Amino acid sequence: MDDDIELKIIQGVQDNNNVASDVCMEVNAENGDCPDHINCASPLLTTSQAGDGSRTEVSVEAVNNETDETTLQRVKRELNEVVVWKLKVWMVILIILFLIALTVAVTLTVCAAGYDDEDEKYDRSSFVVERFFRGNFTLANNNFTSHPLTQPAESEKLLEQLKQKLTAVYNSSSALARYFSNVTISNFRDETAQFELQFIIPSENEQLVRYTLSSEMVKGVLLQHFYDQDSDAGDHLYVIPSSLSIEVCTKRTI
Amino acid sequence: MLLWCFLGLVSIFMLCEGQDSECDNFIDLDFHDWFMGTNLYVRLLLYTRANLDCGHKLSHHNFTLEPLFDLTRPTTFVIHGYRPTGASPVWINHIVQLLAAQEDMNILVVDWNRGAANLNYFTPVTNTRRTAANITGFIESMEKEGTSLDSIHLIGVSLGAHVAGFIGAMLGGRVGRITGLDPAGPMFAGVPPEERLDPTDAQFVDVLHTDMNFFGLRGTHGHVDFYANGGLDQPGCPKTIFSGKSYIVCDHQRSVFLYLCALNHTCNLMAYPCSSYTDFLNGQCLQCETFKPASCPVLGYNMSLWRDTLLRLGQTRVFFSTRAEAPFSKTSYRVDLVTWNQFLRWGVVILRLHNGKNVIESRIDHKLLRFEQYTSTRLLAQFDMDLHPVQKISLRIVTGNVIGPRYKIRLLQIRITPLEKPDRPLMCRYDIILEENVEVSFRPLPCN
Numbered sequence: 001m002d003d004d005i006e007l008k009i010i011q012g013v014q015d016n017n018n019v020a021s022d023v024c025m026e027v028n029a030e031n032g033d034c035p036d037h038i039n040c041a042s043p044l045l046t047t048s049q050a051g052d053g054s055r056t057e058v059s060v061e062a063v064n065n066e067t068d069e070t071t072l073q074r075v076k077r078e079l080n081e082v083v084v085w086k087l088k089v090w091m092v093i094l095i096i097l098f099l100i101a102l103t104v105a106v107t108l109t110v111c112a113a114g115y116d117d118e119d120e121k122y123d124r125s126s127f128v129v130e131r132f133f134r135g136n137f138t139l140a141n142n143n144f145t146s147h148p149l150t151q152p153a154e155s156e157k158l159l160e161q162l163k164q165k166l167t168a169v170y171n172s173s174s175a176l177a178r179y180f181s182n183v184t185i186s187n188f189r190d191e192t193a194q195f196e197l198q199f200i201i202p203s204e205n206e207q208l209v210r211y212t213l214s215s216e217m218v219k220g221v222l223l224q225h226f227y228d229q230d231s232d233a234g235d236h237l238y239v240i241p242s243s244l245s246i247e248v249c250t251k252r253t254i
Numbered sequence: 255m256l257l258w259c260f261l262g263l264v265s266i267f268m269l270c271e272g273q274d275s276e277c278d279n280f281i282d283l284d285f286h287d288w289f290m291g292t293n294l295y296v297r298l299l300l301y302t303r304a305n306l307d308c309g310h311k312l313s314h315h316n317f318t319l320e321p322l323f324d325l326t327r328p329t330t331f332v333i334h335g336y337r338p339t340g341a342s343p344v345w346i347n348h349i350v351q352l353l354a355a356q357e358d359m360n361i362l363v364v365d366w367n368r369g370a371a372n373l374n375y376f377t378p379v380t381n382t383r384r385t386a387a388n389i390t391g392f393i394e395s396m397e398k399e400g401t402s403l404d405s406i407h408l409i410g411v412s413l414g415a416h417v418a419g420f421i422g423a424m425l426g427g428r429v430g431r432i433t434g435l436d437p438a439g440p441m442f443a444g445v446p447p448e449e450r451l452d453p454t455d456a457q458f459v460d461v462l463h464t465d466m467n468f469f470g471l472r473g474t475h476g477h478v479d480f481y482a483n484g485g486l487d488q489p490g491c492p493k494t495i496f497s498g499k500s501y502i503v504c505d506h507q508r509s510v511f512l513y514l515c516a517l518n519h520t521c522n523l524m525a526y527p528c529s530s531y532t533d534f535l536n537g538q539c540l541q542c543e544t545f546k547p548a549s550c551p552v553l554g555y556n557m558s559l560w561r562d563t564l565l566r567l568g569q570t571r572v573f574f575s576t577r578a579e580a581p582f583s584k585t586s587y588r589v590d591l592v593t594w595n596q597f598l599r600w601g602v603v604i605l606r607l608h609n610g611k612n613v614i615e616s617r618i619d620h621k622l623l624r625f626e627q628y629t630s631t632r633l634l635a636q637f638d639m640d641l642h643p644v645q646k647i648s649l650r651i652v653t654g655n656v657i658g659p660r661y662k663i664r665l666l667q668i669r670i671t672p673l674e675k676p677d678r679p680l681m682c683r684y685d686i687i688l689e690e691n692v693e694v695s696f697r698p699l700p701c702n
Binding site: 111175 | 594628657660666682696
């Protein structure tokens with residue numbers, strides 16, 4: 001222990017419940033002198049016979065306070081030292097921390113913002129091969145189209161609505177939208193609509209045709225839309241999901 | 255008046271005594287017996303549908319005098335294992351009741367508690383041969399009286415499984431069936447087949463493993479070996495010694511409770527042929543085509559659907575997972591996912607099924623799954639509860655990425671196949687975009 005630390009003597013500490021005052025420290029007098037015998041009053045403290053029996057008991061709390069104060073003052077003094085220009089050490093530390101945080105934030109932002117989703121990129125001009133699907137479905141509430149010749153205007157309107165509906169379905173499909181070209185709906189026969197889908201795909205298309213543009217997938221996308229539709233009895237565009245069938249066809253037929 | 259009451263009570267007491275003395279049930283041994291050791295003494299207790307709660311001790315020689323013992327009916331022997339404290343097994347009455355419910359049969363509980371109860375495990379091990387010789391003699395007498403060995407089924411628990419094996423071997427493997435419930439491992443590991451239960455001991459041997467790393471025996475010992483949760487540690491069993499006795503016996507005893515649950519038909523424990531439990535959990539062994547038109551083997555009393563196929567296959571290892579408590583069966587689905595992402599993605603899947611009222615969840619997170627373009631990722635989703643019909647499905651792929659861009663996983667198709675209930679429809683959904691760590695819900699549609 002440093003010589004310059006003032007050793008305080010505990011004089012007659014009586015309060016056994018005071019934990020801090022219970023803690024005593026034994027220090028051997030370095031110069032061999034034995035100061036007045038100090039009695040640490042805590043009964044919790046075991047008295048040990050150190051060295052030749054001469055010892056000094058010091059309150060740790062007191063010493064710590066002294067040390068803390070000194071260290072604190074020293075740190076304060078050092079932090080306030082000027083490094084360059086008017087910048088003090090604490091300012092430099094803060095600036096460095098801020099720069100680190102900024103770099104991390106900027107990097108993350110740039111990474112996230114600059115992330116190019118390769119799956120979103122495609123070149124439509126490279127899609128050259130046509131692929132057709134043919135299918136049909138039945139409307140549930142199709143009363144007025146039973147006689148299309150009598151109400152041609154209504155029928156035309158319904159065809160247009162159905163076309164829009166199918167176009168919207170395929171255009172909103174993340175996997176199929178880029179290949180989707182158009183849909184053609186022919187006239188009704190017994191409340192069943194015939195339709196044809198046209199997709200345009202790249203020339204290298206073996207895997208694409210097998211998975212993405214398989215008839216199961218093309219049908220599935222439309223079918224799940226039909227299943228999700230509100231089965232409100234009043235909706236004249238309500239399609240009976242189980243009535244849907246789709247198959248691949250080699251060329252335009254409608 | 256008081257006198258009449260007293261006399262009445264005495265007569266009731268005597269009546270009860272009288273009834274009790276007619277029943278021969280499993281005998282508990284006291285401290286002295288198991289501490290000092292006991293000499294082997296084998297008792298055969300007959301239970302039938304007519305006397306389910308009251309065993310009748312069969313004489314080894316004059317058994318034909320017992321009117322309830324009908325030699326034309328099938329006979330099942332229940333053989334217990336090592337009884338360190340000499341107490342009667344907690345499951346004895348239960349298994350008798352459940353076996354009687356399967357079909358009209360003679361149930362013979364082999365009480366070799368005097369011989370199995372000993373602090374020194376080696377003594378009961380030595381006694382297994384002598385017990386087997388004793389029962390073999392009895393079965394040979396039965397055969398002389400006209401019983402067919404085909405109709406004899408030996409169910410052995412732990413050491414009892416080896417007793418059953420020895421009986422079978424002594425009878426030249428002609429016994430109809432042996433069921434081994436977690437055959438004992440200590441002193442039987444690494445021994446040649448003739449010194450333990452093996453498939454040559456009976457026409458058909460089925461074995462259930464639940465504690466191969468402690469009291470059970472590793473390896474394959476029957477025509478079909480069922481491995482519950484891989485055959486090692488069982489869910490719900492304590493992980494530390496601080497739980498006391500339960501830590502020691504829980505895994506081993508689970509074999510009996512699983513079998514009881516299967517007999518009770520409250521558990522449908524379907525097991526899948528596979529080379530390892532890991533492969534099974536990874537969804538690589540969910541095919542049951544080998545057993546067509548039957549399903550994969552189901553643990554239980556009636557194995558007739560699979561018996562011939564299993565005999566043809568030689569030895570088959572089948573795996574299944576269980577819940578922590580009864581009913582132990584889980585509901586399993588095979589899930590196939592196909593992505594069209596150009597780049598490989600990794601993650602674990604959390605699948606939730608809703609039926610409007612309840613939600614069940616399965617986390618398939620024992621390993622990172624690989625999502626590769628146009629390649630089917632197959633996984634096994636197991637749920638603690640059954641839920642039908644499924645109205646909504648929630649899917650989340652957790653990648654563990656917390657910083658950086660949020661990747662998307664683009665699915666062409668998800669196909670969910672119920673495994674235990676073939677009559678239920680397959681569920682499909684197409685064209686799903688999943689942002690990593692974000693749940694997506696959808697309504698399933700019947701697959702094409």
